[in-house]
Amino acid sequence: MGAIIMKSIKKINKLCFNSNKMNFVLIGLDGGGKNTLLNQLLKNSEIGDSINEIKITNNNNKENCISKININGIEIQSINLELFDINSFDLGCYEHRKGIEYSSYYYEIANGIIFVVDSNDTERFPEVKKELNRVITNELLINKPLLIMANKQDIIQKYNPKFNLDDLVIALGINTINDRKWKIIGTTMINYSGIKEGMKWIIDNINYK
Numbered sequence: 001m002g003a004i005i006m007k008s009i010k011k012i013n014k015l016c017f018n019s020n021k022m023n024f025v026l027i028g029l030d031g032g033g034k035n036t037l038l039n040q041l042l043k044n045s046e047i048g049d050s051i052n053e054i055k056i057t058n059n060n061n062k063e064n065c066i067s068k069i070n071i072n073g074i075e076i077q078s079i080n081l082e083l084f085d086i087n088s089f090d091l092g093c094y095e096h097r098k099g100i101e102y103s104s105y106y107y108e109i110a111n112g113i114i115f116v117v118d119s120n121d122t123e124r125f126p127e128v129k130k131e132l133n134r135v136i137t138n139e140l141l142i143n144k145p146l147l148i149m150a151n152k153q154d155i156i157q158k159y160n161p162k163f164n165l166d167d168l169v170i171a172l173g174i175n176t177i178n179d180r181k182w183k184i185i186g187t188t189m190i191n192y193s194g195i196k197e198g199m200k201w202i203i204d205n206i207n208y209k
Helices: 002-016 034-043 098-109 122-136 153-159 165-171 195-205
Strands: 022-028 066-071 074-080 084-090 112-118 146-151 182-186
Touching: 022 034, 022 098, 022 122, 034 074, 034 084, 034 112, 034 195, 084 098, 112 122, 112 195, 122 146, 122 165, 146 195, 165 182, 182 195
Parallel strands: 022 084, 022 112, 112 146, 146 182
Antiparallel strands: 066 074, 074 084
């Protein structure tokens, strides 16, 4: 059964996505803002502005593809943009979810990692730290650049302004990462804040040939 599902995944991606383009895996715990990021990249005209002559906008033609695959309760969402493709799914609680084995395909084809964190949900920081460590120690993701999007900065600035990105770096152990390029950027997905800066950085820093 697993082999059949994996074959279907590869077939869908072959039909929908161009293997010559950049590919990113978008991950993090549920509720962090991944879906909002995907929606903003797809629909917002401001995100489509040229970034150092690199367009990252949906080109609105029939070749574009949005796919959703549900594997043992894990929904994998994939979008096709002009310059790159993104595959997204939630992390956490995988010990009891067989779908984790299928993430290896998306890890393998990824040129870079986008990890989204809910900066306001401090109670889940230990879980975020655990999952982030799993990601950076995964052999399929070794040396791949890591962009951490610290989301919901609007809430942080309103209710906990003393908590800054340096505090989050320490809380999640990001400061100990020394085997790859990484960057943390504060974002507020709902008003596009930080998205263009983040995407520019990871585009500029991927190991892409």
